[in-house]
Every structure is written in C-alpha cells, then in structure tokens.
Amino acid sequence: MNKTGVKICGLQSVEVLKSMVNLPVDYIGFVFADSKRRIDGVQAGELLRVLDEWTSGSSPRSVGVFVNPGDALLNDVMEKAPLDVIQLHGQESPERCREIREYFGLQVFKAWSVDSQGQRERSADELAAYVGTIDALLLDTYDPLYGGGSGKTFAWDRIPAYQAWTHQHGIPLFVAGGLTVDNAEKLVHEYHPEGLDVSSGVETNGVKDIAKITAFVERVKQA
Incomplete structure (x- = not known):
C-alpha cells in the first residue's frame, strides 16, 4: 500500500519553509483566500523559490488554495507564482x-x-x-465563514462513502479538518486516505511550528 501523502497548508514564512527542506512533504499549500494565512502572488513567488532548494528527494508540489476565485486573481497569482495545483475551496461548479x-x-x-x-x-x-x-477530492469540516480551515474534525465515518466514489473514478482522496500529531495515525490506519492536509494542527499561537510539522510528517509516514 502506498504511503499517505502529506500536505502542509498555509505557509507564509520563508524561514519556516527553509527549515522544512529535509522533510518528506508531498505538497505545500499557499492560501489566497480570506484567512489569517493569506498571502499574495509576490509572497508566493518568494516561497516557490525556496522549494527549488528542497533536498529531501523531489520538491513538494505547490498548491494554491482559492475560494470562488475570479479570473483576475487567478491570472495575477499564476503570473507571479506558477503553482503546480489549484485547490478550489468554495462553491465552484x-x-x-x-x-x-x-x-x-x-x-x-x-x-x-x-x-x-x-x-x-x-x-x-x-x-x-x-x-x-477534478484531480482530487479533499474532505474538510464545514465552516460558515470560510468554508473550511476551521481546525475542527468532521465525522470520519462519512469518509467511506466518498472514498468509494474516488476509488471508482481513480482520483485521490485527501482529508483535512482538525488534524494533529495525536489523531493523524488513527486516521491513516482506519481509512488509508491518499493524503492528509494540515494547517492549524502544526501551529503554535497561530504560527507554523517546525517541531510540530516534523512530528506530524513522521507520524503519518510511519503509519
């Protein structure tokens, strides 16, 4: 069975990203929607340059998180920061x-x-x-303000219904929402999703914590 991928979302700091270069992270997420973790295209471009220095195998893929984005925003970001993946977190049809x-x-x-x-x-x-x-489905806890990113888990017993659909159509299933070092291993063992997406669960006082990021990645990869 393939190991579950790890996506660390909401990166803002060049220094934090540089401290992660030896970790086997599969995706790095940058937020371009209303959030305390929001950055712009210029900042994302600076962070993408750090990914070129990644030393742990191949570089993680860069993911831009958007909520109901207009064409102007998408074009502006992509011009300044050529992302690998666009993640749509709104009501996009x-x-x-x-x-x-x-x-x-x-x-x-x-x-x-x-x-x-x-x-x-x-x-x-x-x-x-x-x-x-779409190329992947990401399950996240509903948040009435931002749609996701609540830092809360949802009822994991809902996962198999979605998993049956993703397996049928050959696309990966990612799970987000309230993930931490303490519950990630249980999620991997019980449901075997193709990816875990974490943001607030690897922060301390709203700031990405390299010790928590390292522990989370290690726990998921060992599971």
Whole structure:
C-alpha cells in the first residue's frame, strides 16, 4: 500500500519553509483566500523559490488554495507564482473546475465540506457531476465563514462513502479538518486516505511550528 501523502497548508514564512527542506512533504499549500494565512502572488513567488532548494528527494508540489476565485486573481497569482495545483475551496461548479483546469493546464483539487456532525453531505448526483473535472477530492469540516480551515474534525465515518466514489473514478482522496500529531495515525490506519492536509494542527499561537510539522510528517509516514 502506498504511503499517505502529506500536505502542509498555509505557509507564509520563508524561514519556516527553509527549515522544512529535509522533510518528506508531498505538497505545500499557499492560501489566497480570506484567512489569517493569506498571502499574495509576490509572497508566493518568494516561497516557490525556496522549494527549488528542497533536498529531501523531489520538491513538494505547490498548491494554491482559492475560494470562488475570479479570473483576475487567478491570472495575477499564476503570473507571479506558477503553482503546480489549484485547490478550489468554495462553491465552484463542475464547469468552473473544468474551465480553470483546462485554461491553466494544471491539476485541480476540489474541497468538499462536511460538518462536524456529518449532516452537510451533498447528494451522490451532485458529486458525480465533477467526474472528469477534478484531480482530487479533499474532505474538510464545514465552516460558515470560510468554508473550511476551521481546525475542527468532521465525522470520519462519512469518509467511506466518498472514498468509494474516488476509488471508482481513480482520483485521490485527501482529508483535512482538525488534524494533529495525536489523531493523524488513527486516521491513516482506519481509512488509508491518499493524503492528509494540515494547517492549524502544526501551529503554535497561530504560527507554523517546525517541531510540530516534523512530528506530524513522521507520524503519518510511519503509519
């Protein structure tokens, strides 16, 4: 069985990113939506240059996190920071996902919100409309303000229903929402998702903590 990938999201600091160059991280996420972790294209460009210095095997893929982005924002960011993946975290339709995917020639990850009680599941028909328009599905806890990034877990027993769909269509399933060093191993052992996406769970007082990042990566990879 392939090891679960790790995505560290919400990077803002060049120094923190430099401290991670020896870690087997698969994706680095940059936030371009309303968030305390938001950065702009210029900052992202500086961070991408650090990825070129990565020494732990191949460089992580860069992921830009957007919520219902307009064309102007996408073009501005991509001009200054040529990302590898665009992650759409809003109410983007299948048509919008396809449009962005084809225009930029990049993979598109689609976030799918589930609330902490598992009550916001969308219908199978709605999910089916995304076949052929996205390259990964990311489950995150519903947040009424930002759509995700709440730092809270959702009901993990909802995962298998989505996992059946992703396996059927041959796309990876990522899980986010309230992940920490303490619960990541349990998630990997019980559900074997293709990727874990963590942000606030590797922070101390709202700032990325290299000790927590290291411990999280090690725990996931060992699991």
